[in-house]
Amino acid sequence: MKKLKIGNIELDNNVILAPMAGITDLPLRILAKNGGAGLVYTEMVSAKALVYRDEKTKKLLKMLDKEKPIAAQIFGGDIYSMSEAAKIVRDMGADIVDVNLGCPARKITKVGAGAKLLANEELVSEILEAIVKSVDIPVTIKIRIGLLPGQNIASEIIRIAQNCGVQMVAIHVRPASQGHCGEPDLQSFAAACSNAKIPIVANGGITNEETAARFLQIPNCEGLMIGRAAIGNYSIFKRLEHFINNGSVLPLASKKEKIEWLKQHAKYSMEYYREKNGLVTMRKVAHYYVKDLPNAAKIRGMINTMTALADFNELIKFI
Numbered sequence: 001m002k003k004l005k006i007g008n009i010e011l012d013n014n015v016i017l018a019p020m021a022g023i024t025d026l027p028l029r030i031l032a033k034n035g036g037a038g039l040v041y042t043e044m045v046s047a048k049a050l051v052y053r054d055e056k057t058k059k060l061l062k063m064l065d066k067e068k069p070i071a072a073q074i075f076g077g078d079i080y081s082m083s084e085a086a087k088i089v090r091d092m093g094a095d096i097v098d099v100n101l102g103c104p105a106r107k108i109t110k111v112g113a114g115a116k117l118l119a120n121e122e123l124v125s126e127i128l129e130a131i132v133k134s135v136d137i138p139v140t141i142k143i144r145i146g147l148l149p150g151q152n153i154a155s156e157i158i159r160i161a162q163n164c165g166v167q168m169v170a171i172h173v174r175p176a177s178q179g180h181c182g183e184p185d186l187q188s189f190a191a192a193c194s195n196a197k198i199p200i201v202a203n204g205g206i207t208n209e210e211t212a213a214r215f216l217q218i219p220n221c222e223g224l225m226i227g228r229a230a231i232g233n234y235s236i237f238k239r240l241e242h243f244i245n246n247g248s249v250l251p252l253a254s255k256k257e258k259i260e261w262l263k264q265h266a267k268y269s270m271e272y273y274r275e276k277n278g279l280v281t282m283r284k285v286a287h288y289y290v291k292d293l294p295n296a297a298k299i300r301g302m303i304n305t306m307t308a309l310a311d312f313n314e315l316i317k318f319i
Contacts, residue, residue: 001216001244004038004199004223007138007167009069009095011038011223013241018170018203018227019044019073019098019142021105023285026062027268027278028231031261033067035234036241038223040070044100047076047085062272063093071096071140075103077112077123083130090135096167097135099128101157102144104176115144115176118153121160128164138167142203142225144176145188151175152185154192162197170201170225180204180228186214193220201225208236209243216244232288234261255293259319262289266312279306293319 004014017024017032019041024032029040042061049057063070072094076082086097101124103114110116117124132139141161146153154171161169171192173184184205193200202215203225215221230236235257239250253261265286270278286303290296295318302315 001222004168004201006039006096006140006199009138011069013038013237014201014223014244015237015240016170016201016223016225017041017230017237018225019071019100020227021103023231025060025281026064026067026272027265027282028285029067029070030064030268031234031265032230032237035230036237037226037230037234038237038241039096040067041098042070042072042094044073044075044103045085045089047074047078047081050074050085050088051081058092061089061092061094069095071098073098073100073142075100075108075113077117079123079127079130082127083134086131086135086139090137094137096138096140097131098170099131099139099141102142102172102176104144104179115147118144118147118157118176121156124157125160125164128161128166132165139165140168140170141166142170142172145171145173145185145192146175148177149175149182149185152188152191154188155195158192158196158198158200166198168199168201169196170203172204173202174204184214186218189215189221190218193218196220199223203227209240209249212240212243228288231285232258232261232290258289258293259316262286263316265289270309275309276307279308279312290319 004011017037017040021043024043045057045060072089074085101117108114158169173189199222201223202221207229235253242250269282287300290299
């Protein structure tokens, strides 16, 4: 598989960290980049909040040079705020602007954004055309295969995206109604890829080499996007890159490696958010590091109450 090129940006490999709301913050992105991710995404941010100069939203988009290339994902349901937000994220240092057309969360869809836009192809076209015209960096989109099981909206959205100048489409291969559960719809994904003239990246249900292989055999699938399977498991990027290039499987991360990642995450999180807020912020992902360890339930209880470095050090001793 050749290296993935998005517009004028060539990635080091074809394995990408997916944007995840409330998860892909700066500390986690650094870990993913160190683990070999060819591209990392910010968590999705509200276009309107950016246009209104909301400071909390802008903090979500703090980016470092060592993360590059980096994509910033925006969501919204109107042409003006989306095109203006694209300019803002470009000016903040993003190398790629990504448009969320797949989030099924009610708080997103009720404002006409995310997966809700898939039902309005005319508006999708208008938004994408405006964004592409507004910035001089590549524009990509992340979509769902459809809204309901058996539905394939992706093929038409890809056609629209191509016509608007979008440079890459990532497809979560489950319908929006299923969230993150259920089997990926490989048949619909293959159909969506068949006539694509821009790179298509697979997302959803990719957790290891075996699940990756199911997508890699589909013509025109040019990359893999890893979400929850990457949390606390950052060597997955190098392992999948090795599998793509060599066809062989590298060893899984050891307990020692996972604990070291947890320590690094705590360090980065406390540096970025300060001690207490950093540890509290980590709670939503820390259980991924320990899910396969003995006494995982007790460890999770310790994670959910840690507010100081001393608490974290006790947790490490217990593990």
